[in-house]
Amino acid sequence: MESLSNRKKVLEQKPMNFWERMYLPAIFKGMAITFRHMFKPKETIFYPEVEREFSENWRGMHSLKRDEEGRERCTACGLCALSCPAEAITMVAAERKKGEEALYREEKYAATYEINMLRCIFCGLCEEACPKEAIYLDGPIVPADYLRKDFIYGKDKLVEKPLTELIKQ
């Protein structure tokens, strides 16, 4: 029967000649390729000292954002925790007191905000659910650690540094 795609190739297996039976030319050919690679630029990088560029839609570690005046945007509405398919997010809300207007944008804020990075699957649904544009997954890869409890990231690790501290650096 005629083949449909006509891409079939029949290989002929001839008996090897003398040089081929010696194997030495093939060995030298292979060694030459190996030797040539020693002078080529390296494909590997030394992570974590060197990092590759991330793609634009890369989702890494979360950060809780501040607004233009340096106040925390998060109001602890709980929509990120509700949307989270891995149930990695917990928070406790508190009421803003007088004199804290420069710290928190609205009358309610997150007193504690914790993300369990072992549970998190970096799907970005929290980012999508957030009505206040307070959480973004724009950080680096979450670093490795030894203990499970150290993967529960609180506000100390998640909240963006205030602008004044960034200028100092």
Place this chain on the structure above:
Amino acid sequence: MSDKVKVTIDGISVEVAPGTTILNAARQIGGDIVPPAMCYYSKLEGSGGKCRTCLVKVSKGSEKDPRPMPKLVASCRTTVMDGMEVENITSPEVVEAREGVVEMLLINHPLDCPVCDQAGECSLQDLGFEHGAAQTRYEFDRRTFERIDIGDKIQLHMNRCILCYRCTYVADQITDGRCHGVIGRGDHAEISTYIEKAIDNDFSGNVIDVCPVGALTDKTFRFKNRVWFTKPVDAHRDCPTCSGKVTLWYKGEEVIRVTARKDEYNEVEEFICNTCRFDKKKTSDWVIEGPRAIANTSVISSNHYETLKPLPVIQQNPALMASNKEEFERTKKS
């Protein structure tokens, strides 16, 4: 001739007693064809006719006078006639009018749902989600009020109020002395306790339950948790002043809020007293009846996996459990 009148709502016929409103006739049928209501409250006499969300089209007035009504009518205030034909969701005119009403209601609403404690069980949120437009066309500053403190139990957010007058009817009808009303006119109208007199009546807490938005919320529950992370449980107690039938809202082992039981139209079954609502927040105070049934469409029932049980074919692995325990102990040490 029977003493019942026949009314057809969206093609579904029902026989109701004369004098019933269109809204109540629709509620007797139930389902999708029930017009939404923000101000009408079946337990409060005289309520309704203010918010205009329950507008319907009467395409046939009655058997004797089959002319349609010239304008859309508020179904909570219009009584049925024999042979009346009503169009609710089948009429594009009604759907469009309702979208306009939602836009009007939201003109001065601050849309601070992420902060508001009512979010998740708010009638205006549901209404806006089902009937409203996604964008606002309003360009001016929203009406704002000075914060008024009306006692340590009830929190008033006048900015969120849609002036449904339900709370003033509660103050009039459920409580003895009226000390809570609407002052001002038009854009300046606001609910208020006269001369900031705190409401200390036994049943004043019911204004929280009847409020369709977050204008009146429970101060003892303020910012404690989001409604959808709490677990509603029916319970009762022997209360000398009220029926004592309530819903407890649990977070873990703790009762963080007590409300009256609400039906599918967000109306309470029975009003409860302030002692039950604010002071009895221990499980030992109550006789637990069982979990409260919450509609599947409600955000409160999301992420609840109580019914999810592992299949019996999945065996327990003692070696795996031991190693998990060991790992857990190891993390606890430091």
